[in-house]
Amino acid sequence: xxxxxFFSSSNEFHSRIISKGNYIIGYYNFTDKDEGKDEIQVSxxxxxxxxxxxxxxxxxxxxxxxxxxxxxxxxxxxxxxxxSKYAQLGPEWHYDKSKPVGQLLPNGYGLxxxxxxxxxxxxxxxxxxxxxxxxxxxxxxxxxxxxxQEWKPGSKSSGPYWKDVNYGYYRGNDxxxxxxGFRLIRNIGNNAKWENRIE
Numbered sequence: 580x581x582x583x584x585f586f587s588s589s590n591e592f593h594s595r596i597i598s599k600g601n602y603i604i605g606y607y608n609f610t611d612k613d614e615g616k617d618e619i620q621v622s623x624x625x626x627x628x629x630x631x632x633x634x635x636x637x638x639x640x641x642x643x644x645x646x647x648x649x650x651x652x653x654x655x656x657x658x659x660x661x662x663s664k665y666a667q668l669g670p671e672w673h674y675d676k677s678k679p680v681g682q683l684l685p686n687g688y689g690l691x692x693x694x695x696x697x698x699x700x701x702x703x704x705x706x707x708x709x710x711x712x713x714x715x716x717x718x719x720x721x722x723x724x725x726x727x728q729e730w731k732p733g734s735k736s737s738g739p740y741w742k743d744v745n746y747g748y749y750r751g752n753d754x755x756x757x758x759x760g761f762r763l764i765r766n767i768g769n770n771a772k773w774e775n776r777i778e
Contacts, residue, residue, distance in 0.1 A: 594618055595714050599705040600625065602716040630763040634704040637764065638720050642693040642746055644686030650745040651694060652686050659728060659741055666695025667724040668741045677760065678724055694744055697760035698723050700752065712751045719750045719759045 594605050600623035623631075633641065649655055652665045662668060665684050681691040698719035707714055725738035739748060752759075 596716045604716055628766055630765050632700055632702050632761055633764050635701050638701045641690055644688040646687060668695050668726045694721050696724055700759055700761045717752045719752055722748050
């Protein structure tokens, strides 16, 4: 079965949001070792049934799994052990590897590893709500498995303190080159909306 592509592209420069559904994004050219990182213009066909990255609000809805009150799948007063039932939390990390998926508890929608395994690339539909990096078309959500178990003043860890891992956690994707994963979705025609969402 084939799907109509959700994204189309042309060569461009300077990663940014142009307008709703139009971006300049960075990518790595793996076919020509001399090319390195380039930028292309990407336009969205919103009527497509092809696979795509989730937009920020969609990722937030999926991650929450129907929960509109807590800051993470575990209780706001959870211990590290309780949080570890849902998320791979701990400072073990390899640049090019991830731990196995689906080993812990799913959220209310039956989705695994929304927090605490690998950060996931998401797009902004029209506007980047964060002050830095301003006007960049994407960020990474979900935190990662190189999380600090104990808060250390002045720590230069590449992961957050575990109590900072929540639905609102993000990292700016300044150069579109962060080592992160992604979760693909498809439009299936139901146009689901989640009213009264919270960050």
